[in-house]
Amino acid sequence: xxxxxxxxxxxxxxxxxxxxxxxxxxxxxxxxxxxLNKLSDTEIVLRINNKVVYINGENLKIKQMTKQELLIKxxxxxxxFNYD
Amino acid sequence: MIKKEIVxxxxxxxxxxxxLTKLSELGITIYDNKKNDDGILIKTSLKDxxxxxxxxxxxxxEIVTSxxxxxxxxxxxxxxxxFLSSILSIVILFLINSVIFKIDIKSPNKxxxxxxxxxxxxxxLKTLTLKKSHSQIEEIVNTILDNNKDTxxxxxxxxxxxxxxxxxxxxxxxxEEESYDKCNIISRTDxxxxxxxxxxxxALKEINDYVTKGxxxxxxxxxxxxxxxxxxxxxxxxxxxxxxxxKVTVPYNEYYSKYTGKKRFxxxxxxxxxxxxxxxxxxxxxxxxxxxxxxxxxxxxxxxxEKEYEESVRKLxxxxxxxxxxxxxxxxxxxxxxxxxxxxxxxVLKKEVNDSTIYVEVFIVTKExxxxxxxxxxxxxxxxKPNNENNQ
Numbered sequence: 001x002x003x004x005x006x007x008x009x010x011x012x013x014x015x016x017x018x019x020x021x022x023x024x025x026x027x028x029x030x031x032x033x034x035x036l037n038k039l040s041d042t043e044i045v046l047r048i049n050n051k052v053v054y055i056n057g058e059n060l061k062i063k064q065m066t067k068q069e070l071l072i073k074x075x076x077x078x079x080x081f082n083y084d
Numbered sequence: 085m086i087k088k089e090i091v092x093x094x095x096x097x098x099x100x101x102x103x104l105t106k107l108s109e110l111g112i113t114i115y116d117n118k119k120n121d122d123g124i125l126i127k128t129s130l131k132d133x134x135x136x137x138x139x140x141x142x143x144x145x146e147i148v149t150s151x152x153x154x155x156x157x158x159x160x161x162x163x164x165x166x167f168l169s170s171i172l173s174i175v176i177l178f179l180i181n182s183v184i185f186k187i188d189i190k191s192p193n194k195x196x197x198x199x200x201x202x203x204x205x206x207x208x209l210k211t212l213t214l215k216k217s218h219s220q221i222e223e224i225v226n227t228i229l230d231n232n233k234d235t236x237x238x239x240x241x242x243x244x245x246x247x248x249x250x251x252x253x254x255x256x257x258x259x260e261e262e263s264y265d266k267c268n269i270i271s272r273t274d275x276x277x278x279x280x281x282x283x284x285x286x287a288l289k290e291i292n293d294y295v296t297k298g299x300x301x302x303x304x305x306x307x308x309x310x311x312x313x314x315x316x317x318x319x320x321x322x323x324x325x326x327x328x329x330x331k332v333t334v335p336y337n338e339y340y341s342k343y344t345g346k347k348r349f350x351x352x353x354x355x356x357x358x359x360x361x362x363x364x365x366x367x368x369x370x371x372x373x374x375x376x377x378x379x380x381x382x383x384x385x386x387x388x389x390e391k392e393y394e395e396s397v398r399k400l401x402x403x404x405x406x407x408x409x410x411x412x413x414x415x416x417x418x419x420x421x422x423x424x425x426x427x428x429x430x431x432v433l434k435k436e437v438n439d440s441t442i443y444v445e446v447f448i449v450t451k452e453x454x455x456x457x458x459x460x461x462x463x464x465x466x467x468x469k470p471n472n473e474n475n476q
Contacts, residue, residue: 036108039101062104065114 019048023076027063028055030070044072054080089130089154090115096144102144110139130154165475181378185246196254199235203228204250212418215243245379266460267317269302271295275324275454285318294453295324304460315460322455325428328448330413332403333440338398341369346392351377354384367392402437409444417448425452 013019017034030046030053037052038045039062046054060074097103100119107114107126116127119127125148128136137145150158160167187204189197207224209216216224220431221241229239238253269285274296277289285302299441304318335475350376351362367390374386410432427450434445 006263015155036105039103039105039108061100062108062114062117064116065104069109070108078405 021053023077023079026073026075027074028070028072028079030072032068033070036070041074046070050084052082052084054078054082056080089150090127091130091133091150091154092125092127092148093136094123094146094148095136095140098123100124103140104471107136110135114137118209128451131434163372172217174214175384176379177373180380181246184209184211184213184243184244185258187211189248189252191250191252191254191262193254196235196252200228200239200250200252201231203231209241209248215248227383230269239333245381245384247375264317264457264459266315267304268300268460269318269320269322269459270458271299271301271322271324271454272456273297273326273452274328274453275452277322277324278451279321279323281321281333283319283321284316285320287320298309300458301455320455321453323451325338326450326452326454328417328450329433329445329448330416330448332413332416332446333441333443334400334409334412336400336402337339337440338400340396341371341393342396344392344394348390348392350388351392352386352388354382356382359386361388365390369393402442403441406423406435406444409442410446413444413446413448421450421452425450 006025015033017055021029021031022029030048033046033048033053035047036044037047041060042056044060044062046055055072055076056078058075058077060072060076063073064071085382095103098109103124104117106115106180112126112128112132114126114128118125126136130150133147145366187201187209189200191197204210207227209224225239225241235255236252237255238251240251242249242251252463258261271298275294277291277293277295280287280289280291280301280431282302285304287302287308289299289301295301301322302320302439304316305312306314306316315473346367348365350365353360353362370390370392372391375389376384377387380383410430414427414430421427429449431447433447434443436443451464
């Protein structure tokens with residue numbers, strides 16, 4: 001029963017605890033980010049729980065944004081994680 | 085589901101990234117954004133716009149365009165006069181269309197016109213009154229027909245725009261054939277008598293006798309010793325064999341139209357004799373069905389349903405063409421037959437097969453009622469008036 005992670009799955013289903021980043025050619029989709037720390041045309045810094053994500057590139061722009069999600073467009077060069 | 089009220093707002097600011105960071109901190113949902121010289125355009129919900137206005141007080145914000153209910157509300161406010169006048173026009177149009185402006189009784193008989201005018205008025209159908217529903221009209225028609233069983237045979241009421249057309253057929257009592265005082269029964273065609281039932285008069289012919297068109301079969305003149313003692317109206321039923329020679333040519337190529345399944349709808353405006361389609365019709369070979377949406381005198385708006393048909397050719401085999409020719413020949417004769425009359429025999433006299441057609445000559449024998457009443461005008465049998473219907 002423990003192997004099925006039923007409790008965790010249910011909690012995640014209810015509260016959307018998982019977070020992920022999907023990278024396309026010129027688009028980056030972030031799900032469940034905590035805070036937008038820095039925003040410029042070359043660098044975007046985000047906090048996702050206990051890690052900080054550095055996104056570097058050119059002409060970076062936020063195409064769509066909700067409380068939890070971000071859709072970043074631009075020429076992506078580097079995505080880096082730093083743990084606290 | 086009510087559509088979320090989405091607005092495009094303009095925030096007068098120079099730093100795009102600053103504003104986006106602040107909006108992120110406020111948890112604003114952004115569906116799209118653009119940067120131009122005046123500031124930043126953000127596509128967001130009306131609810132979020134209220135929050136932006138509340139928290140970003142140092143920036144000048146305004147709604148540029150909106151969608152959903154808000155858009156409708158804005159449009160309503162802008163074009164309130166147009167909307168109200170359109171609604172009013174539709175209501176007036178509907179009201180006018182629901183009123184009978186003229187009742188047109190399609191009968192030349194003044195007496196019938198008067199009867200119908202009174203009957204319609206007593207059932208609430210007068211000029212400048214509201215139109216009745218189809219079921220009510222049906223009920224009224226039945227009532228009028230019941231009330232005027234002796235004078236009216238058939239009645240139909242149809243609306244044509246603002247005009248109510250009343251189509252009527254008067255009841256006519258058919259003239260009885262035996263209404264003459266003095267008459268003969270003559271043959272209406274050349275034939276061989278097969279049965280003869282005499283009710284009144286004197287039979288001049290017998291079964292198996294050949295008669296020509298107009299020849300007297302039963303005379304109304306009762307003679308004794310070659311002297312006419314009395315003249316009556318002869319009565320009887322005479323059946324005979326009638327012969328036809330029918331020539332039919334059938335082409336091997338049979339043309340027919342087939343519905344392709346392609347259908348288009350259009351609206352047409354008719355002004356007088358001219359009719360204009362609103363949309364360009366892309367169907368070439370079509371059959372059109374029109375439904376009147378609105379009609380006022382010579383002006384009409386029609387809903388047009390166009391169905392595409394393609395012409396196809398089917399090549400008949402010699403046997404199929406031959407059978408078709410025989411059937412056509414039979415049908416040609418059957419058209420002339422009445423009740424209790426039938427085809428007795430048929431024989432193909434000639435068959436010619438050509439490159440593209442087949443020619444058939446058919447001899448057909450029928451059993452027909454050949455007797456016809458003919459009034460005796462002077463006293464001589466030769467004064468009879470036969471009908472000329474037979475085509476041999």
